[in-house]
Each structure stands twice: as C-alpha cells, then as structure tokens.
Amino acid sequence: MQTRKDWESLVSNFEHIDMHPAPLHMPDIPERGFPEAEFQRRCKAIQQNLRNDNIDVLWLSTEADIRYVTGFLTQFWQSPTRPWYVLIPQSGKPVAIIPAIGEQCMSRTWIDDIRTWSSPDPVDDGVSLLTDTVTELAGKNARVGLPMGSETYVRSPVNDIEKIKSHLPEANWIDATECIRAVRHVKSDLEIEKLRYVCSTASLAFSRVPEIIKAGMSEADAFRAFRIACLEAGADEAAYVVGAATPGGYEDIISPPGNHIVSNGDVLILDTGCTFDGYFADFDRNYAVGSVDEKTAAAHQRVWDATEAGLELIKPGVTCAELCAAMQAVMLPGNASAGSAEVGRLGHGLGIQLTETPSIAPFDNTPMQAGMTMTLEPGYTYTEGKMMVHEENLVVTETGYELLSTRAARDIPIIG
C-alpha cells in the first residue's frame, strides 16, 4: 500500500545517461516482513546445526541475529542502554527475553514466549530472567551455544556475562558462531527480493549524482543531497554514507564529509549503505569533477575490469579466495595471491548487516552457493596515497550470478 515512486520522472531529469546507468527496470516495492514459514525454516536449519554440535540452547544478543530469527525490526538498537536476548532451544520456537519497552513490537512477530523486565535496571538487567530461562529450557548443566568467533560480539556488559556464568556454574559454553552464520549465508527468495529492491534504489540515487552534486557545494552538503536522493528513490534509510571529494584522488574510503568544497579536479567517491525493511545495499560509485587525469581514468578501468573478472568467475562452488585472486590478478599482475593490505578483503557478504561474512580474501575458502548475496569490492592504491575502490552487489544463482546493482560504466563519469 505504499505510494509507488515515479522513477521515470526522477531518471529523465539529467543527461549522459550512458555514463550514469539508471535501473532499466523498476522492481515492485516488496511486502514488509516475512510469513511465519520463513522464520520456521531459518530456525529449523539452526536447530539442526545445534543438534549436530550437541548444543542444547543458543544464546543470541545482537540486532542482526535476533532480527534474523524473530523478525524483530527496530532502530531502537541504536540506544546502547538495554540488553536484549533470544534463546533458541533444540526444538520449538525461540524465546525472547527483552526489556518491557520492546514487548509490543516483539508481540507483532511470530514469537509467542516473550519475557520482559523493566530496563534499565543496574542491579539485575535481565540476568536472572535469562539464567532462569536457560535452566528451564535446558537444565542447570546446559550446553549453551554463543557466537564467539570473528565478526561477533556479545552485546552485554562484561559484569553481566560474568554474573550469568556464575549463576550457571554447571553449564558449558560452546562457540556456536557457525550454527547461525552458515544459515544466514544463503538468502531466501523473499530476502533476495528486498535486496534487489534496495539495490535498485541506490542505483537510482547514484544515477542522479550529476544532477544533484555540483562543483561549489561543500562535501557535507553533497553527502546530504545524496542521502535525500536515496530516500526519494525509496530507501527507508541511508544511514551509511561515507566517501570523499579530494583533489586528484582520495586517500581513504571511510571518512565522514568535511568542509572541503567540491572542485574541478576532485575525485568523488560515495559509498552507501541504504536499507529497505532492514536489508542493505552496499556499493560505491566514483566520479571525476570537471576533468580527470590519465592515471585516475586508468585506475577506474582497472577496478572495473577486476570486478568483471570476479563476475566472470562467480558461480556455486567457486571460493572466496579464488574470487579474490581473480580480481587481484587484474589489479596487481604478478602478485595475485596478495590480499588488500588496507581494506583486508575485496568484498563480503550482504544482507541484514552492512557487511556480513564471508570475506572475499585469501584466508576465506567459503564456497559460493546459490542464494548467497555478495559485494565484489576490488580496490588498490594506484599512485602514491591515492586509492580507487569499485563495488557491485550480486546474488549467486545456480549457473552464475544476477547483478543487484546497476553495473557502473567502465569509464569514470565526469560531473559538473
């Protein structure tokens, strides 16, 4: 029942459309949320992994993990004040152990068993409720799984984690990182539909850059205009917008906008994490302001070609390490086995976090599977202190891939 955006009117408004490809096709706005069957499937797959690893109950504490198994979507996680917990036993539905402020929102998910306390409570901020529920579900000597591996953390005070462990002295604590991660890697058709949509909104916003960003604007105003374009294109949020406009090329890709005035000779990179219904687009685009030097123009072609090498290779069974080597072979001939020293990888998983596992890196031998959604993000230092990073988003199919982002032009586009 949302208002359908008139994409054509947004797209027809600027020139040089070949240099700034806009989505040719406008996806329908996906339904928000998921049917209960989606969560049943996810939980059953996780529970199978728990049984395989002899884990009685899985303890989750982060936004992405809890949303994945419950559908609990709220920006309230931006407040660091309160801990939130979900327990998944070997069979049956997950149990939510959450601050009372979240009860209504959680009650609109498929979860039935919602236990709340009045939080914040510096004396007992859910600790007793959590430990009592662990005991109820799996006994005092429960084997409790917890994501402990790389790219995880427990969103609780250290003092509370210690209290929980001391309240359950006979429990065993087991690293359950892979029990949920392996399931999250492969997206369902409904998840892919949301990712396809949000990537289209980001593609549309990028195609409008020559219209909305001009020499003479401050970097901060340029970033603001781009954020607004993402929202106008249909994204719910454009929470992540980083980049730079720097004379002759940029030095890093994670900085916030400064007071620099966008000027002729700048290279502008905008990297965005837009979301729709909690699913992320994450890709960047480069622009030259007014003119471009030869080295920068060549570097853009090089990272585009590296992306192309990754796209030509990608299909089920190909590993992250192989994808990394194929892209490095284009950027650093003779040194294809190198990782990226600065960025550490040349792409990553994409879904309900801005960045997910696996990593397109020499150390990661995860094979591609149909339904995995990935970014290819080759980047390198092409001249003293100047980087070029290019990124596309895709979903792996049975035979290869489908691009989710609208493929950039090989030549760096020039804006005014």
Added chain:
Amino acid sequence: MQTRKDWESLVSNFEHIDMHPAPLHMPDIPERGFPEAEFQRRCKAIQQNLRNDNIDVLWLSTEADIRYVTGFLTQFWQSPTRPWYVLIPQSGKPVAIIPAIGEQCMSRTWIDDIRTWSSPDPVDDGVSLLTDTVTELAGKNARVGLPMGSETYVRSPVNDIEKIKSHLPEANWIDATECIRAVRHVKSDLEIEKLRYVCSTASLAFSRVPEIIKAGMSEADAFRAFRIACLEAGADEAAYVVGAATPGGYEDIISPPGNHIVSNGDVLILDTGCTFDGYFADFDRNYAVGSVDEKTAAAHQRVWDATEAGLELIKPGVTCAELCAAMQAVMLPGNASAGSAEVGRLGHGLGIQLTETPSIAPFDNTPMQAGMTMTLEPGYTYTEGKMMVHEENLVVTETGYELLSTRAARDIPIIG
C-alpha cells in the same frame, strides 16, 4: 564553509505556527571537529581517574568511547567486521590499535601513535598488537581498566577477549566504567554548541510536519518525508526515526514504519535521533490527525505538565531520582516513587550516543551538574494499551537549564 540554510523560507511555509513552534533563533553552523585542547582536557580528566583507581591503562573498544578520546568520527562502525582499540596510559596521549583501513582517517585526529594491522584476519585480528602494546605501556602485570558496567559492552569476539587474557596472564582486569563515564557526563561549551545546533535542526523539521505529513500517506512515506526534512534543516544524518501513526493512540514507541495509511483519528508520534558532527538530538513530538479525543488531549497536557515539573526543578545538585519523582507526581499522583515499567526511566543523558547515562529513574542518584545535557521524557499509559510520551532536550546551567529543543505546545497539535 557550509552553505547556510535559509531557515526563514522553510519556516514561513505553513500555518498554525503557534501549535508547531519553530526555532526563533537560527544558530550558526558550528565548526566540525574540536581543537586539540578539548581532547587534552578529556584525557587528562580520565587519566586523573585512572590514577585515583590505580589503573595503569584503559582499554576502550566502542565507537563512542574511542571517538570521545580521539575525535575519530566515521560511520564505518556500522560494519561489525573489524575490532578497533584505543589504550590510554596514565600519562601521555592515547594509542590507537586499529585496522589499516582506518589509518588515514585516524591520522587526521590528534593521535600520533597509530598501530595498524590488515583486518579482517581470523587468525589474529589485532590480538597480538593489542597485548604487545599493553605490555609496552604498562608491563606484563598491568592493571588494565575496561568498561564492564551497565550500558557498556566490549566490541570484540569472546574468543579474542579470552586470547587477550591468556596472552596477559599476570595482568589484572578492573572495571573502569566510571573513569570515562563521569568525564563524558559533563559537556564542554564546544560540545553544547553542536548539541544546540542539531536540536534546532530537529525542532525545525518537527515544525514542518503539518506541511509534509498528510492523511492518506503511508506511515513509511511519512517517516521518509520527515527524515528528508531533518536533512534539509541541516542535520548530517537522521539515522534514528521511530514512532507510529495509530488510530486513537499508540501502543509503543520503538517500531519502524509499517504500511498503515495515516488517517483521521490517528495519533502520530515521531521520535528522532538526528546528528550533527556526531552529536545527537533525541526528542519526540505528538500530533493528532484530523481530530483528537478528550483522553488523548488530556494525556498530552499531562506529559507536557510533567516535563514542566522537571524543568522547574532542574539545576545543579538535583538528582535524577528527584527529577523522576517530580515528573511522576504529575502523571501518577499518589504513586510518585514509581518508575516507568515499560520504558524503565523518564529521560537520560544526551551527547555522542542516542542515549547516554545517567538515567532519570528512581535507582539513579546522579546529581545534575552544569554542562550536563539531558532529555526529559515523561510517558505513561493513559488508557488501556495507549501511551503518551513527550520529550525535550536541555543543558543544565549554573542556575537552572537552557532548552535545546524548541518547547512543544501544551495542546497536542492537529495536522491535516
């Protein structure tokens, strides 16, 4: 060097200005960043606390703590992939131990000693570099401080924390929550200037709601329009926008927008966390769509009056618990000592996080000090399943307070 917004043109565009007060005064856009003296002051105060608690070195791992002591501002924290660390010895500058992708951005801060590794690295993701640096700064039997108390967490995998502890078997681990929290509570004039500005942008966006949100729009489109208004008013980001438009009143205040069509008889609440240069506004506004029933109108007056009771009391020395009781006395006569069961508190600190300590709650006896920036956020259930929450932002002064948000009208405004 930013473009100055023409606030007058934005404000003059709608009617009923008395019901939707806009900022009367347009603050200048503050400078981005801080002079080095600001960070020296912060670190010296923290280091004094470390010496008082006999802590050799403070280990920080979260966005807010690291930004507070270094000035390292990036949205890249939204990627959960990589750990980031800062160590503060008892004297001298902080030492940054960070992924190489952040080196350029960190090198633009006042920090000189920046140690990097290529991250992600699943084998050793900064663990050796961190433990070596602890040993170098404070010896093998260092007393290492770490925020472990309520509203904290360590942003590292559990496996890495265990490795770090096993690499430093003679070290002592000490809860250092208050060493940094007490310093962060009191804002400098430069911090207050940023908070004053960002609150003005949110006030301006709220005053434009009757112009931009109309019956017939979907909740999602209404929220999107409000986000754009926040950006147009000068906020860098409007990452946090929650609320509801619900027939006869809302049931919770943390939900994302759904497909509901904003309709006559709805009560609309919008709660926003806008930022400028990393500093947050956090307040809400209520609107009645088309018409309002008596209970809802009275509840809005009640929470407005409760806020007024808090404002009348607030000055240095008054405690959070006393502020809570004063507001509850208005909302729940005869039960003034109660907290808020759902929300857990009636306000909180404000600054570089959406929500900071202290809590305006019965359990928190923190006294107000000049320079503390706070939200007053009284809310209650005024009829079966219907809440009313009202919020203002302020800074405590030597004699009382200065409002940072533009005070709402006592009567709930009606929009079309």
